[in-house]
Amino acid sequence: MMATADALGNEWSQPYHVFGPGEGKLRQNAIRRTGDYRIDEKEWKTHTQETDKFLDNVTARIQENTAKFSEELSLGPGYVRQASARQGLKIHSPNEFDIIVPIRIKGIDFEQSKVRNGDGNVVAGYHKQRVMNRNVSSTHPRLTHSGVFQRQDGNLYLNAKNLHEKVWTGAVDKALDCVKKGMSDCEIVRRVHPPTVNVQVTSLSTGNVTNFDIVPGVLLSTENIQIPSKITGKGVWNVQLPIYAVPKQANKNSPSFREADRPLPFRMDTSSHERCMADLCRGMKERQYIMTANRILKAGIEDLKKQNNPLAKAINSYHLKTIAYRVVYDQTMRGTPCKLTGVKDALGAQITELRKCLEKRYLPDFFLGNKALEEIFPGSMLNRYHRQHNLFWKTHPQLLLNALRHGFAQLLDFLGGLFTCVGGC
Template identity: 35%
Template sequence: MASSTHNNWVYPEDHFASNEQSLKFEICERIGIWNFSHDDWKRGCFIADDVLSIILNDLRNQARLHFEGLEIQSDFIRQASARQGMKIIAPDEFDAVIPFTIKGLVLQEVRLRDISDHYLPGQIRLRVENVAQIDRYPSLKKAGVFEMNSGICFINAKALQEQVFKSLMDKAFYVQSLAPKPLDTSNIYYVKRGSRPPTIELNIQHDILGCANVDFVPALVLDTEIISIPRGVLSAPFDTPFIFQRFGLMKWVNKERENQCIDENDRNLIWRSCSSSYEKFMFDLCEVSEERLYIRTACRIMKTVVKILYQHQNQAAVLLSSYHLKTVAMYCILLLTVPTNLTLPGYRLSGVSEALGYFLLFLESALEKKVLPDFFLGNEHLDEIFPGSYFSKIRIKYNLFDKETPELVNMAIFSFPVFKKVLAGCFDTANLDLTVVNFFRDRILIL
């Protein structure tokens, strides 16, 4: 049985079709170079790994001293673009999940409803089943981690983030400040802590190695599931079982605009069921398929276009995040490279030019409809890749554009043609499978 993914940072490699040798140079002339050297990559990864290891070791020690039952795992899980082979321009941003549990506490996931009694996809509360045992955790109790709501005990996500993990991080930093300084001051890191729930942001600087930003994300281990991945997905002779961990992220309401549909009594209790293990697997699938490598390359190019146009205040570039683009890439992987009855018999993606064509048409359709559904929430086709999984059972879609203001989405629609202008001549829409394009527009982009 295989683990869902390895746990290494992945250096990004472009992959173009054999007849596209000049395409990369042409795109670089339009948008600039999006790659970086192996030496820069190694330095960035070293900074992230070294500082995360130091902080994690101190964090675990402080947890043992100050919070009974809080067990932080000894290693962090690399995720997001630097783990998926999707970084562009500079290797200076990294993301890591820090798994933890509360030993002996029995928790039950409870689906979250809004004030209109509608379920909120992917969002949960965590109910304490063995309430009689919470006296075993006096420090967590004092920090406000256990909250009674309508006679039921829940885990207060805000208290756990603000009063426990931030406190532990500050204690770990304080311990480091008291440690003897090495005679060679070139080995000293300068680290600043920020906060953007559920993330603890770390800004790291080193006089010689340079700087890096690391998103440090504490994540409660919710479940481990075994999924038999279909052989057609893996290009393998047999279905293969993989192990996936699922985490809960502390996603309590901390923005005024988000408060409107959440009950006042629930706003500090919200957790998000995190799909990062499954997302990493989606991009690992690129390694077993040339067509998926074209899609991954196209996604990196689109990320670069967004970054360039963002500097010119293009509103579509302001709207579209890395996660939006990776969501489109995952739909491309599903609709174009996973065996279904959707694509025409024998159809194969011919290269990056076609992949860019699909990307641009998918994004244009999403903006026109003002809808881009999260890939893991309410995706009725998820069973094609993850049969029987937790996320494949969720039937309610979540529109990623709901996080943004309607005004920004409207402005993005009118700004998007610049994307096509920038890449004119570098993408192909004439030879695309219109069955797939229409299916995405008419079936996927519906809430």
């Protein structure tokens, strides 16, 4: 019988800064070269405490403003910390924090329906949420009135656009109006980029800017996963991983969705698995080297942005994190002895992986269509996705070519002496 599964931790994570034996000088050089990518521990603690106070206030007000739907849906409890600030990968300043607020639509059974493009091919990572219940107009009249359910081809689906715009964003706006009254020393601006509502808070006294990405996630299920000792590096882990669907109505400029489907798509959120991967990295020094090296690489890319470097335009932090997890798997989870002796080796491995992806113009998503997931998360629903998703799909081929031919050399020069060259780099 499987042991009781434990929920993942839900705290912001102090960023990695772990070097190998004899790498003291390398550490100093990395700090100097990147303009000190580290975050002071006291500053981190202060900012995360202020962040939690702000987010507790905002989410409490959102809860109040969805009260009229309380018989049909519920929020929380609380919110789930995610992305770089949860995974220990922030650099320079604690100025961005991402959360998911769980949404439970009461009494509704969902079935995931594939989304296809105009050519009939499945769009990787997206689903329509088919509603299996009858008579939702009588059981969920307020959500029905808000257009949250849509009939198409004889089936009933959750309308991502109306859920986000008419239920979620409206509740967030009212919450922010209330919060602003108690924060007269700050300017608060919100922007909507589905599934995110971005809230930017600027202190009028210091000029400091903090961004909060607040995402609603429809809780579909919670899976209990037994992660084997080979993967943890210690004993078996029994973990609970919530599965969310986040409303990602199609951008009008995207060719990937049929016109009739544009209000309906939800993206299958993988943040629980990302958080679990981050936790797997904390317990093994080689993985800590990889994540520290990833922060240095991220700092290097950030510096290149100031120089209008094409590589910096083509690569974002999620791309870099994906590369880090690929190296974590290849070097520490496949059963072969790990050859990484410190950050210098770990940075070299990631630079090599980045070059290979640019050459192929193909960066496979680690959490969608990756066969290795069956080894890491046995039995997870993510293992049903067999089609690999290319994270470069929106990037213009010429930009990727320029990034490789012109931008990459600048990166090597910027990080020269901080990495071990592997396979020609």
